[in-house]
Amino acid sequence: MSTQTHSTGLAAAAVAPRETSTPIPTTAARREADIPDVTDLGLADAGKRRILWADEHMPVLRRIRERFERERPFAGLRLSACLHVTAETANLMRALQAGGADVRLAASNPLSTQDDVAAALVVHFGVPTFARAGEDTETLYGHLVRALEHEPELVVDDGADMVAAILAVGQERWDLVHPVLAAWGRSLTATAREALAGRILGAMEETTTGIVRLKAMERDGVLPFPVVAVNDAKMKQLFDNRYGTGQSALDAIIAATDLMVAGKTLVVGGYGWCGRGLASRARGLGAKVIVTEIDPVKALEATMDGFDVRPMSDAARIGDVFCTVTGNRDIVTPEHFDLMKDGAYVCNAGHFDVEVDVAGLAKMATGVHRGISQHVDQYTLESGRRIYVLAEGRLVNLVAGSGHPAGVMDMSFAGQALGAEHVAQNRDALATRIIRLPDEIDQWVARLKLETMGVAIDDLTPEQERYQASWSLGTS
Numbered sequence: 001m002s003t004q005t006h007s008t009g010l011a012a013a014a015v016a017p018r019e020t021s022t023p024i025p026t027t028a029a030r031r032e033a034d035i036p037d038v039t040d041l042g043l044a045d046a047g048k049r050r051i052l053w054a055d056e057h058m059p060v061l062r063r064i065r066e067r068f069e070r071e072r073p074f075a076g077l078r079l080s081a082c083l084h085v086t087a088e089t090a091n092l093m094r095a096l097q098a099g100g101a102d103v104r105l106a107a108s109n110p111l112s113t114q115d116d117v118a119a120a121l122v123v124h125f126g127v128p129t130f131a132r133a134g135e136d137t138e139t140l141y142g143h144l145v146r147a148l149e150h151e152p153e154l155v156v157d158d159g160a161d162m163v164a165a166i167l168a169v170g171q172e173r174w175d176l177v178h179p180v181l182a183a184w185g186r187s188l189t190a191t192a193r194e195a196l197a198g199r200i201l202g203a204m205e206e207t208t209t210g211i212v213r214l215k216a217m218e219r220d221g222v223l224p225f226p227v228v229a230v231n232d233a234k235m236k237q238l239f240d241n242r243y244g245t246g247q248s249a250l251d252a253i254i255a256a257t258d259l260m261v262a263g264k265t266l267v268v269g270g271y272g273w274c275g276r277g278l279a280s281r282a283r284g285l286g287a288k289v290i291v292t293e294i295d296p297v298k299a300l301e302a303t304m305d306g307f308d309v310r311p312m313s314d315a316a317r318i319g320d321v322f323c324t325v326t327g328n329r330d331i332v333t334p335e336h337f338d339l340m341k342d343g344a345y346v347c348n349a350g351h352f353d354v355e356v357d358v359a360g361l362a363k364m365a366t367g368v369h370r371g372i373s374q375h376v377d378q379y380t381l382e383s384g385r386r387i388y389v390l391a392e393g394r395l396v397n398l399v400a401g402s403g404h405p406a407g408v409m410d411m412s413f414a415g416q417a418l419g420a421e422h423v424a425q426n427r428d429a430l431a432t433r434i435i436r437l438p439d440e441i442d443q444w445v446a447r448l449k450l451e452t453m454g455v456a457i458d459d460l461t462p463e464q465e466r467y468q469a470s471w472s473l474g475t476s
């Protein structure tokens with residue numbers, strides 16, 4: 001039995017080895033994949049400044065990058081990432097590249113790309129990038145194809161779109177993929193389609209919705225290769241999902257609407273990691289917060305945290321602002337729009353644009369004024385009431401704002417970088433399943449983050465360690 005190792009040098013749980021992959025020859029398609037596609041290379045200098053500014057606030061990732069430069073854990077490996085193309089992501093790509101990976105980056109969302117960052121990645125950092133803010137879905141999937149043509153051995157995914165594409169193409173499930181992906185998949189030989197998943201050592205998944213999809217693959221027995229659930233690490237959920245989404249979603253709502261939060265009623269759909277952060281930050285700004293939930297434990301937690309918990313059909317009549325963060329679909333539907341006040345703002349910070357039924361709203365509206373303000377569309381209902389949809393119902397914090405602060409992405413992307421190293425180091429030992437990021441990595445990232453923040457903590461004494469490990473000491 002082989003034992004996994006990772007960068008902290010500690011042994012992790014042993015698992016059964018997986019079959020090694022068969023590389024296929026480099027094709028002309030790979031050369032085409034080298035030509036990047038971004039909006040305007042002239043924005044590169046502005047993007048570089050933004051990336052370096054973010055780097056200043058990502059000391060943990062920087063430390064990892066410096067070690068990777070020396071140790072080159074990814075030497076000879078190709079890596080494709082499908083992520084929001086932001087300054088923080090750029091610094092993750094720099095760290096992976098410093099570790100020797102031959103990297104490619106494609107957008108994971110049509111609206112979240114920072115065009116200046118995409119340009120800087122190409123011009124200043126040598127990262128072939130395929131991302132244009134505002135790209136249509138054909139282009140988005142075309143960009144995903146470019147990343148797959150890179151024939152990656154490591155994958156960094158956000159929402160499991162790349163893993164799902166690899167799986168569906170491998171299984172020739174053309175009904176499951178966008179026509180652009182289907183056309184590309186059909187153009188490959190059967191050997192090349194199989195090799196797509198076969199050569200992958202492992203993937204890293206960034207977000208809750210991606211984990212939900214991957215768990216469904218695992219349940220159906222079709223997960224194609226090991227996947228590290230970076231999202232499920234403590235250093236991700238507790239900070240990125242909670243404080244990152246809480247702050248950046250509110251930032252974006254305020255930026256798009258110029259909203260005076262104090263005194264407003266904000267309805268938060270879902271009280272998971274993101275919902276908790278959003279609700280507490282909104283309360284901090286003086287909002288009255290209503291939470292909607294379907295899980296009785298989370299609903300009880302929200303109630304005991306002091307929030308007003310109600311069904312959406314009830315909250316719809318009262319809310320001034322609605323923000324969904326459930327990872328589920330149909331949270332705000334026409335039945336709810338019908339009940340809302342004139343001037344209600346509706347947005348979503350969950351991964352996919354299925355939480356707010358914008359198409360349903362468009363159908364019931366008598367008039368639509370797109371772009372009444374930047375990232376705000378006005379829908380007028382038969383009654384004359386107006387509903388304002390932010391960021392087309394897509395991730396509001398990344399579309400109408402600049403996403404999470406670099407200081408929090410420092411921890412999430414430290415997890416991504418170390419997760420990738422964990423896969424590279426244990427390539428012959430990982431089982432084809434969803435893998436937790438080793439606890440030691442979480443602990444290491446937390447310690448380093450505290451250090452960079454100038455926060456010291458106590459160490460266990462030997463007596464305390466013995467006491468905690470013993471069952472023999474009871475009531476004295």
Ligand SMILES: NC(=O)c1ccc[n+]([C@@H]2O[C@H](COP(=O)([O-])OP(=O)(O)OC[C@H]3O[C@@H](n4cnc5c(N)ncnc54)[C@H](O)[C@@H]3O)[C@@H](O)[C@H]2O)c1
Binds near residue numbers: 292396404
């Ligand atoms: N905007 C961002 O930058 C960002 C960052 C991290 C995660 N996400 C995404 O946000 C979503 C939520 O992530 P999370 O980590 O908070 O997940 P989570 O699983 O911790 O929380 C989701 C909550 O929604 C609740 N829920 C499900 N269906 C519901 C319904 N019909 N009505 C009300 N509540 C419902 C669940 O009970 C759960 O408590 C995911 O799609 C995730 O990928 C976005």
